[in-house]
Amino acid sequence: MSKDVTIGIDLGTSNSCVCAIIDGKPKVLANRAGEQVIASVVAFREDGRIEVGNGAKAGIILDPKHTVSSAKRLIGRYFFSEEVRKARAVCRYEIVPGENHGVRIKVRDEEFSLPEISAFVLKEIKETAEFALGHPVSGAVITVPAFFNDNQRQATKDAGRIAGLDVLRILNEPTAAALAYGFGRDLRQKVVIYDLGGGTFDVSILEIGEDVFEVLATCGDTYLGGDDFDDRVIDLLADRVQAEHSVNVRSDPYAFAKLRMAAEAAKVGLSTSESAQISIPDLIERDGVKIPLEYTLGAKEFDKLTRDLILRTFKVCDEAMQQAGLTVRDLNGVILVGGPTRLPSIRKAVQDYFQREPETDINPDEIVAIGAAIHAASLVNSETGSYLLDVTPLTLRLGIAGGLSEPIIERNSPVPIDHTRVFTTVSDNQDAIAVRIYQGESRQADGNTLLGEFEFTGFEPGPRGQVKIEVAFSISTEGIVTVQARDPKTGAEASTAVSMSSGLSEEQIQEIMSRGRTADVAEGGARTLSASEPAPLLDESEDVLLDEPSIEGGMGDLLEKRDETQLFGRVEGDLAGDNASNETSFQIERSQPAFLGGDPSAEPDADDEDDKLLGEE
Amino acid sequence: MTGESAAESRTMNPVEIKALARVIDRLDYYRLLKLDPGANTSQLRVAYHDARKRFHPDCFLGQPEEIRVAVDRIARRITEGYLVLRDRQRRAAYDSALTGGHLRLTQEVEDEVKTEVQQQRGTTANGRRYLTLCEEEERRGALPKAIAHLRTAITFEPKNLAFRQKLDRLEQQLKAAKTASK
Numbered sequence A: 001m002s003k004d005v006t007i008g009i010d011l012g013t014s015n016s017c018v019c020a021i022i023d024g025k026p027k028v029l030a031n032r033a034g035e036q037v038i039a040s041v042v043a044f045r046e047d048g049r050i051e052v053g054n055g056a057k058a059g060i061i062l063d064p065k066h067t068v069s070s071a072k073r074l075i076g077r078y079f080f081s082e083e084v085r086k087a088r089a090v091c092r093y094e095i096v097p098g099e100n101h102g103v104r105i106k107v108r109d110e111e112f113s114l115p116e117i118s119a120f121v122l123k124e125i126k127e128t129a130e131f132a133l134g135h136p137v138s139g140a141v142i143t144v145p146a147f148f149n150d151n152q153r154q155a156t157k158d159a160g161r162i163a164g165l166d167v168l169r170i171l172n173e174p175t176a177a178a179l180a181y182g183f184g185r186d187l188r189q190k191v192v193i194y195d196l197g198g199g200t201f202d203v204s205i206l207e208i209g210e211d212v213f214e215v216l217a218t219c220g221d222t223y224l225g226g227d228d229f230d231d232r233v234i235d236l237l238a239d240r241v242q243a244e245h246s247v248n249v250r251s252d253p254y255a256f257a258k259l260r261m262a263a264e265a266a267k268v269g270l271s272t273s274e275s276a277q278i279s280i281p282d283l284i285e286r287d288g289v290k291i292p293l294e295y296t297l298g299a300k301e302f303d304k305l306t307r308d309l310i311l312r313t314f315k316v317c318d319e320a321m322q323q324a325g326l327t328v329r330d331l332n333g334v335i336l337v338g339g340p341t342r343l344p345s346i347r348k349a350v351q352d353y354f355q356r357e358p359e360t361d362i363n364p365d366e367i368v369a370i371g372a373a374i375h376a377a378s379l380v381n382s383e384t385g386s387y388l389l390d391v392t393p394l395t396l397r398l399g400i401a402g403g404l405s406e407p408i409i410e411r412n413s414p415v416p417i418d419h420t421r422v423f424t425t426v427s428d429n430q431d432a433i434a435v436r437i438y439q440g441e442s443r444q445a446d447g448n449t450l451l452g453e454f455e456f457t458g459f460e461p462g463p464r465g466q467v468k469i470e471v472a473f474s475i476s477t478e479g480i481v482t483v484q485a486r487d488p489k490t491g492a493e494a495s496t497a498v499s500m501s502s503g504l505s506e507e508q509i510q511e512i513m514s515r516g517r518t519a520d521v522a523e524g525g526a527r528t529l530s531a532s533e534p535a536p537l538l539d540e541s542e543d544v545l546l547d548e549p550s551i552e553g554g555m556g557d558l559l560e561k562r563d564e565t566q567l568f569g570r571v572e573g574d575l576a577g578d579n580a581s582n583e584t585s586f587q588i589e590r591s592q593p594a595f596l597g598g599d600p601s602a603e604p605d606a607d608d609e610d611d612k613l614l615g616e617e
Numbered sequence B: 001m002t003g004e005s006a007a008e009s010r011t012m013n014p015v016e017i018k019a020l021a022r023v024i025d026r027l028d029y030y031r032l033l034k035l036d037p038g039a040n041t042s043q044l045r046v047a048y049h050d051a052r053k054r055f056h057p058d059c060f061l062g063q064p065e066e067i068r069v070a071v072d073r074i075a076r077r078i079t080e081g082y083l084v085l086r087d088r089q090r091r092a093a094y095d096s097a098l099t100g101g102h103l104r105l106t107q108e109v110e111d112e113v114k115t116e117v118q119q120q121r122g123t124t125a126n127g128r129r130y131l132t133l134c135e136e137e138e139r140r141g142a143l144p145k146a147i148a149h150l151r152t153a154i155t156f157e158p159k160n161l162a163f164r165q166k167l168d169r170l171e172q173q174l175k176a177a178k179t180a181s182k
Helices: A082-090 A114-133 A150-162 A173-182 A226-245 A253-269 A299-324 A344-354 A367-380 A506-516 A538-546 A580-586 A608-615 B006-010 B014-026 B041-054 B065-086 B088-099 B107-121 B125-140 B143-156 B161-181
Strands: A007-010 A015-022 A025-028 A041-044 A050-052 A067-069 A094-097 A103-107 A110-113 A139-144 A166-172 A188-196 A201-209 A212-221 A275-286 A289-298 A333-337 A387-389 A396-400 A404-409 A417-424 A432-439 A449-457 A468-475 A481-486 A493-497
Touching (some): A007 A173, A007 A367, A015 A367, A041 A114, A050 A114, A103 A114, A114 A150, A114 A506, A139 A173, A139 A367, A150 A506, A166 A367, A173 A188, A173 A201, A173 A212, A173 A333, A173 A367, A188 A299, A188 A344, A201 A299, A212 A299, A212 B041, A226 A253, A253 A275, A253 A289, A299 A344, A333 A344, A333 A367, A387 B041, A404 A417, A404 A468, A417 B065, A417 B107, A432 A468, A432 A481, A449 A481, B014 B065, B041 B065, B065 B088, B125 B143, B125 B161, B143 B161
Parallel strands (some): A007 A139, A139 A166, A212 A387
Antiparallel strands (some): A015 A025, A103 A110, A188 A201, A201 A212, A275 A289, A396 A432, A417 A468, A432 A449
């Protein structure tokens, strides 16, 4: 093995962190400026330079139109989603629709997909690591909120690739945190990870048994994070300015950004003291007169402002405990993750809820990156054996007639997992079926997130109800979904790593990567998404996406198929070429020979050789 | 990446892994998890963890794609088996499906078993009600009353085989009891 160190990256909404295992110990890596926490902010300068990290952060105030922050809130989302709507109201940078309902950020006449924006941050992180380690880095484990759906996971993985990283694994943040907490300690504990990040809230319950880290349940709210706490303070201050000076701060982007920064600083201040002083001498100008803002925010007032947000997190905790089938008395540890959990009001509330003091010697900003690095090291290194058994956070569903959806794989099922269902056609001589895949907890198809859709053709048409189509759904250890349709009669197959309709196609990623090398020394304007992109299918797809999903034929060609699709599928092999007697050595005793080969659902392509294999010793 | 991973070297070589993946559809869940059919929940958990460790996709990242595909296939089936066996009802359904030659509890098999169970409990409201009354009397040892209720249940579900079998059984019991008392 080369000296190549694999890094663990916590790619956060507000801040990111990178860690590597050096001489068997996790070390959080610092950039040239000595900073271990890197702001997930990308600033597009007028001269074409792109600045990333803490240096770009000032741009949120000084140049909000060209400074992209909180991209993680948008990654893997559809343009019409609630989160994007909300971001468009708040963010000063331009959020525009991309093809297939995707989201693009338009800065200085260039459009960027969200994976590209996150790739800028990841590139900065990669450089930080290379600077700290003194040699090139390529392999990485990147963490995502446990509650991220397939779209968000795929998009994050794409971001890593665009940044030139070999993304070995997408790992759930709470699982990473648990690994960092329990690694090498030979624990036998049930723990809860309470992870309140900048833009997401996750709670996971794990059972740690020596080297096995098993997630029992995970629940979350991707619309709840530290930013929402800031918003409460912003609202308070903006209303105050409005009342005292009749000036609307919200209508002035520059002033509003200043207010946001001050609110965040006040929140952070309240983590360590009883009150925070907010002082902006020149918040906004009216008739040439500068209006200052002075306010002392007390801890009690802040608690009152944000109490309902904290209570919302406990609703999610209730759900997770119920899904895990545990009560708080069963837990042996409470681990807090994410900057906002430094707030005394949150610590206190968490302690009350779980009737246990949270672990105190854990840095909530670093623990996820540390866990990611531990896992990254164990992926490339054979000695370190920790086994992560994760679950899928959301129910995988299939769109059926009448705008409804049917659950296929229930949430909190362990992964990897698959499930096969047999479906039939709804009209005579139907020669195509549309398969729509969703994630979420709603029976109404629209109430869930559409992961993707594909059309299956090439099966033998027949009278309605007579044609049988097998649809196999699969979720990988990383939480990535693959779906395969198959005609058991002809053996015809169509499979796809569920291509997220708002994501990037393989070709697009390749294209971005090929021109991406020059991004750091960008001459502005040269990287506009090229005209070679397929024309947006917005109008047509709108109908198909939003109207009555059903297993019916005649869907338009909306598919963006990925190349890396064959995750799944028949394991074919030339048995005759292998040593058959060796192969049987694992065979468990032949206690039930009657069943062998007698299963009507057995793979049709399994041949006689295999029977022999099972039969002989 | 140096050679074999820990998990792999502990158990199987690549050829064996590929072969296992190929025949995985013809192993029942107990064999897959190396578990005794009478095993309890904690034994199941131990077996599940052990199986997951042996075939964890993370341990095979550096391996050729065909091995990774094979491991993934095995791992997915292990999860499936665990999910079925850890749920008491589904495990019962699986055990009865297994006797019928089904090695996997697919949706279709599960539905079939469910229908069978439903049949046993009655398919009409009145059928179910009189079956419950019959069972209550049976528990009290009042066989003639139990039989009367069951006959009523059968008038609502004349084709219910489970009801008729139960009636036969109860009548024989009654007969045996009478003979004994004589």
